Structures are given as C-alpha cells and as structure tokens.
Amino acid sequence: MARPIADVLREMNRGDFFDEVSDELGALVEAVQETGKAGMLTLKISVSPNGGATVKVAGDVSTRLPRRARGDNVFFVASTGSLQRHDPRQSDIFEPRLATSDDAEPRQARKVKGYDD
Template sequence: MTTKTTAEEPEQTVVRPFAAFLQEQSGGQLHDELSEKLHGLIEAIKETGKGGSISLKIDIKPIAGTDGRTLTVTDSVAAKLPKTERPKSIFFATDDGNLSRSDPRQPVITGLRELDTPATKTQLRSAN
C-alpha cells in the first residue's frame, strides 16, 4: 500500500505484517495448521532428540481478465518430522537360510528347574 505525501516528502510504502496474512488465508485454516504442525514438530523433537522442519509454500496468481490486482492465493504446508529409531532384534542364520531367535550352534540345556527357596531363608554374608 502506498501513501501519498507532500511534494517535499518521498512516498512511503506501508508493509502489512505477514502474520496478519497467515491469520486470514483460507479463513484462518493456514494459521491453525501451521500452529498444529509446529506443536507436533516440537513434541517429536523432544521425543527423538533429532531436528525437523516445517515448509510453507504460497502460490499467488492473477485472475485472468482482471486488471492484475485480483489474485488467487493458495497454500500448502509440509512438516518433516524426525524419525524414531525402530528397535533392533538379534537373530541367528540357520544352515538352511532362515532366521532363528536361538543360536542353532548352541546346545540346548534340558532338565533345568526353578528352586523353591524363599528369599527370607537366604542370608547374605560379607567377606571382610
């Protein structure tokens, strides 16, 4: 927006705050979406200890047949959240090419049983 001043003063351009545009675009949905994505990003960063980002794309085009002052404005928001590490498992390769949770080369111990000794009967001793 340009304001006219006296002949001695140059013209001044008043720049509208970007935040005001964000709150009005798409009936306020853009501002709400950005707020939610920012909140989700911060939670994911706290959980993973890794960084992420939010990208805002705004497309502005003149409407054909107008004087160039009537514009369409569209937006898109993308969030890149940090990925959580998936848990790892240990498997052993068998001779026939399969995976096994137990080592096929390790002998299986049989005949083990749990003792029924109450903890109160066991006394700890110290060696001084």
C-alpha cells in the first residue's frame, strides 16, 4: 500500500512545502468567503527518475483567488490633464482651498502706505 500523500507532502522541503500549501488554501478559503465567488488551488507533484531505486519529487502550488468587485471612481480633469477628486473650478464653501496651478495667474503684491518691510 502506498504512503498517504499528506505524509509525503509533510516531508517535502523539510515541511516548508506543506506549510505553503496550507497557507495558500487558507488564503483561498478567506477570499471565497469575502467575495462569495469561487477560486481554485492547483497542486502539482512531479516525479522523475533519479537513478537506482530513487526518484526526485517536486511540488508546485498555485492559486486563482476570486477577484473582489471594485466600483468605478469619478474624477475631474484639470486644465493640466491631472485627475482631481474635486472640481478645480469650484470653491468649497466649507473649507478654505489652497491655490493650485489651475487658479488664476498670481498677482504682484502691492505695498500699503504706512507699513515698512
């Protein structure tokens, strides 16, 4: 009778491969629960001759996690072509707004009589 595969997996790469497969499975289950969509874990075991009575056993694990739904985002396009969350042409009535490159050209500061700097 052949040895159970779980025993062989535990011995591959000093247990690191088994731990990696377990971690990948945990991440897959978590993603499936979060998204409500299916995913897949693929476990590949390759066996090749090594001469005499020995064989080389290598493992590979890959996952296809379900994608989380992402909504669309709305941005305003400034005159420079950059994307901004707020309309650069409109003032915010609740908060002061810092001047941006899209604002009017800066004016020269003027001197006021009676003040020396």
